[in-house]
Amino acid sequence: MVTDADLDEAELERQLARTWTSKPGFWGAIASVDHKVVARRYIVTAFVFLILGGILALAMRLQLSQPEARFVDADRYNQIFTMHGSNMMFLFAVPVMEAMAVYLVPLMVGTRNIAFPRLNAFSYWLFLAGGLLLWISFALDTAPDIGWFAYVPLSGPEYGAGKRADIWAQMITFTEVSALAIAVEIVVTVFKQRAPGMSLDRIPLLVWSMLVMAFLVIMAMPAIMFASSTLIMDRLVGTHFYNPAEGGDALLWQHLFWFFGHPEVYIIFLPAVGMVSTILPTFVQRPVFGYLPLVMALIATGVLAFGLWVHHMFVVGLPRLGESFFTASSMSIAIPAGVQIFCWLATLWSGRPVFKTPLLFVIGFIITFVIGGLTGVMVASVPFDAQVHDTYFVVAHFHYVLIGGAVFPLIAAVYYWFPKMTGRMMSERLGQWAFWLIFISFHLTFFPMHILGLQGMPRRIYTYQPDLPWAGLNLFVSLSAIILSLGFLVFFIDAIRSWSFGRPAGDNPWNAPTLEWATSSPPPPYNFRSIPVVDDRNPLWSQPDALPVSSGLRTDRRELLITGVVEALPEARESSPQDSVWPFWAAIATSVMLIWSIFSPWAVVWGSIPIAIALIGWFWPKGEAEDES
Amino acid sequence: MKERVVLDVSRLPLHGMGIASATWWGTYAFMLIEGSGFGLAIVVYFYLMFLAPQWPVDAPAPDLWAGTALTALLVASVLPNIMVSRWAQKRNLKRVRIGLIVMSLCGIAPLVFRVFEFPALHIRWDDNAYGSIAWTLLGLHTIHVLTDLIDTLVLTCLMFSRHADNTRRYGDVEDNALYWNFVVITWLPLYACIYWVPRL
Numbered sequence: 001m002v003t004d005a006d007l008d009e010a011e012l013e014r015q016l017a018r019t020w021t022s023k024p025g026f027w028g029a030i031a032s033v034d035h036k037v038v039a040r041r042y043i044v045t046a047f048v049f050l051i052l053g054g055i056l057a058l059a060m061r062l063q064l065s066q067p068e069a070r071f072v073d074a075d076r077y078n079q080i081f082t083m084h085g086s087n088m089m090f091l092f093a094v095p096v097m098e099a100m101a102v103y104l105v106p107l108m109v110g111t112r113n114i115a116f117p118r119l120n121a122f123s124y125w126l127f128l129a130g131g132l133l134l135w136i137s138f139a140l141d142t143a144p145d146i147g148w149f150a151y152v153p154l155s156g157p158e159y160g161a162g163k164r165a166d167i168w169a170q171m172i173t174f175t176e177v178s179a180l181a182i183a184v185e186i187v188v189t190v191f192k193q194r195a196p197g198m199s200l201d202r203i204p205l206l207v208w209s210m211l212v213m214a215f216l217v218i219m220a221m222p223a224i225m226f227a228s229s230t231l232i233m234d235r236l237v238g239t240h241f242y243n244p245a246e247g248g249d250a251l252l253w254q255h256l257f258w259f260f261g262h263p264e265v266y267i268i269f270l271p272a273v274g275m276v277s278t279i280l281p282t283f284v285q286r287p288v289f290g291y292l293p294l295v296m297a298l299i300a301t302g303v304l305a306f307g308l309w310v311h312h313m314f315v316v317g318l319p320r321l322g323e324s325f326f327t328a329s330s331m332s333i334a335i336p337a338g339v340q341i342f343c344w345l346a347t348l349w350s351g352r353p354v355f356k357t358p359l360l361f362v363i364g365f366i367i368t369f370v371i372g373g374l375t376g377v378m379v380a381s382v383p384f385d386a387q388v389h390d391t392y393f394v395v396a397h398f399h400y401v402l403i404g405g406a407v408f409p410l411i412a413a414v415y416y417w418f419p420k421m422t423g424r425m426m427s428e429r430l431g432q433w434a435f436w437l438i439f440i441s442f443h444l445t446f447f448p449m450h451i452l453g454l455q456g457m458p459r460r461i462y463t464y465q466p467d468l469p470w471a472g473l474n475l476f477v478s479l480s481a482i483i484l485s486l487g488f489l490v491f492f493i494d495a496i497r498s499w500s501f502g503r504p505a506g507d508n509p510w511n512a513p514t515l516e517w518a519t520s521s522p523p524p525p526y527n528f529r530s531i532p533v534v535d536d537r538n539p540l541w542s543q544p545d546a547l548p549v550s551s552g553l554r555t556d557r558r559e560l561l562i563t564g565v566v567e568a569l570p571e572a573r574e575s576s577p578q579d580s581v582w583p584f585w586a587a588i589a590t591s592v593m594l595i596w597s598i599f600s601p602w603a604v605v606w607g608s609i610p611i612a613i614a615l616i617g618w619f620w621p622k623g624e625a626e627d628e629s
Numbered sequence: 630m631k632e633r634v635v636l637d638v639s640r641l642p643l644h645g646m647g648i649a650s651a652t653w654w655g656t657y658a659f660m661l662i663e664g665s666g667f668g669l670a671i672v673v674y675f676y677l678m679f680l681a682p683q684w685p686v687d688a689p690a691p692d693l694w695a696g697t698a699l700t701a702l703l704v705a706s707v708l709p710n711i712m713v714s715r716w717a718q719k720r721n722l723k724r725v726r727i728g729l730i731v732m733s734l735c736g737i738a739p740l741v742f743r744v745f746e747f748p749a750l751h752i753r754w755d756d757n758a759y760g761s762i763a764w765t766l767l768g769l770h771t772i773h774v775l776t777d778l779i780d781t782l783v784l785t786c787l788m789f790s791r792h793a794d795n796t797r798r799y800g801d802v803e804d805n806a807l808y809w810n811f812v813v814i815t816w817l818p819l820y821a822c823i824y825w826v827p828r829l
Contacts, residue, residue, distance in 0.1 A: 574643075
């Protein structure tokens with residue numbers, strides 16, 4: 001039995017490459033279970049959805065740029081804003097954050113692949129199918145037109161004729177199953193596959209944030225799965241969950257949706273703060289200030305996230321005591337948010353900042369997020385919320401926290417990790433252009449929406465009359481949106497150009513301290529030649545000359561280390577599954593069943609048979625070396 | 630980057646069991662997902678109940694015999710289930726095979742009673758919201774019984790194949806047993822909701 005201890009470096013790399021590299025060709029690509037390959041697909045697909053969602057936003061801004069405009073009719077407009085919200089939340093924001101986790105977590109904890117890599121591949125195919133379902137239905141003029149939170153009775157059988165609401169609900173199922181799959185992988189990867197010595201207090205902050213995010217997904221997404229499934233049942237087989245005439249309740253939908261929907265915001269936001277806490281120390285070249293409070297803040301935010309949902313429902317007439325409770329809990333989320341912001345400021349203050357593009361976006365994030373947070377505290381107050389509910393004030397608020405709070409850090413993360421993912425640097429000059437264009441025009445686009453909201457402009461209206469005082473600001477917002485899209489265009493051009501023509505990056509271009517920078521850029525299919533051993537929170541800073549590693553893993557099968565949950569002491573040499581086309585077939589079978597079930601309940605019965613067959617193919621042992629024990 | 634070897638792992642086992650197994654943790658994570666789902670379904674049950682002027686709505690309380698017999702059967706099945714898990718731990722292939730056959734039967738038998746549970750509700754899913762949630766609770770649990778039954782059947786076949794005598798398979802048997810315990814335990818609050826809450 002060959003282990004890596006017996007081989008010199010070149011021979012070791014040759015053998016590892018042979019064991020870990022996917023087969024070439026179309027089916028090799030389909031079968032790949034390399035977390036980096038899957039994550040790259042995920043990220044690219046999610047950014048394509050971002051572009052498509054952005055085009056929809058521009059279409060809305062075109063329509064609203066002047067009163068009584070006739071570019072888009074009311075029905076199409078309803079589809080467009082529903083598509084924009086659903087697409088951005090379910091097909092861009094959550095998947096892109098999870099995809100960053102899928103790429104980075106295994107590298108940052110120093111392992112060779114994510115836990116359950118076939119489930120990971122399955123998750124991507126299912127996500128892709130869900131996205132196609134939504135966008136093809138839009139192309140066929142049957143896209144959902146019920147808003148991204150699909151309130152009943154509008155989405156119920158009485159008002160939502162046709163299949164539009166069902167397509168929305170089933171798109172939810174697709175994306176939630178794929179998100180849940182990734183959440184399980186992340187939890188197990190972080191718990192069991194950390195490099196030896198990476199005890200809980202040495203886990204990189206990004207990994208902590210992804211772990212908390214994964215638990216939020218696990219606890220919150222069942223609510224929306226239950227909601228969307230029962231909505232389809234109300235529409236297809238005549239159940240009465242949301243029908244008040246037969247003992248159901250319309251507000252039940254809102255409770256279920258927001259019990260998921262509010263944690264959803266933190267599912268997007270927590271990875272973003274993890275990115276900030278990771279990027280910031282590198283660009284001030286000192287360890288982050290307040291590691292422990294930052295971890296506590298992540299966990300506290302995660303726990304509090306489940307006690308806030310009713311603040312989306314302040315105007316539906318709930319008991320006063322309940323509303324007061326949720327005002328208090330909503331405001332209390334400002335405490336962990338504040339702790340994080342002060343830790344970041346202290347880190348900046350006590351280091352020597354190098355103002356490269358990633359740091360610019362991080363600072364842009366801090367400014368924008370603080371503004372969004374302040375309006376958040378404002379709308380947490382019931383009387384204020386009653387005034388601005390369903391107005392552009394709320395639209396402004398959530399774009400501040402979602403774009404400012406999550407997309408800015410995400411772009412920072414792309415600039416930061418692009419060299420690791422592609423082996424090439426992005427352009428600093430274009431990066432600066434992208435930052436200033438995006439940062440300034442973002443505020444020009446969204447700040448006036450606060451004022452429009454205070455002036456009473458409701459959201460989701462497809463046009464307004466000339467005698468209302470909104471025309472000037474709307475035109476201004478629409479023009480600013482064009483500059484904003486130009487900023488994103490510069491960013492995308494930079495990314496595409498740098499992918500092939502960027503300056504070669506080397507292993508660690510930023511002199512960063514975490515493990516992903518210990519391997520080559522892009523990393524080989526096996527990630528690390530030898531599994532690192534960790535004795536510090538910033539391993540590459542404390543051991544700049546030589547990386548402490550372990551030896552003794554086999555090279556003739558895909559093997560990685562399993563370690564203990566708390567102290568990460570080695571427990572076993574575990575195999576990691578081979579490539580397989582079965583996850584792809586399982587995803588096809590699941591997609592057929594899910595789409596068919598919009599039309600007939602029997603799909604659940606007959607459609608499950610191919611799924612079962614695919615799963616058996618997936619799990620049945622093939623007598624490979626990976627099966628030895 | 631240059632490397633310095635500080636740890637030799639070549640003596641570690643080729644596969645971890647119990648908490649050293651990724652699958653064990655994965656099973657728990659999935660149980661947490663499904664447990665959250667069951668929990669929510671129960672919350673919805675009570676939510677609808679507190680809205681209704683009387684409960685059950687326009688129906689008598691469900692007949693007890695089928696559900697109670699099924700509950701007794703499920704609880705009894707925990708014993709052979711734990712035995713199979715122990716035999717798997719001891720890598721006793723012969724007993725594991727017998728145990729899995731028993732557990733397959735323990736998966737099929739409740740389904741027979743389940744068939745009688747739906748009519749015992751005395752209401753259809755499309756009569757009113759009470760019917761909807763009662764059928765959903767039963768349906769949700771039935772899906773779990775079915776899933777674990779299929780898993781057990783496939784595993785039984787696997788343990789009669791050439792791949793059987795492998796620590797990895799014994800781990801699968803233990804995880805499958807773990808999941809069956811989950812299916813049984815989650816049934817108990819559902820049983821109380823469906824059959825006893827309407828009698829309060």
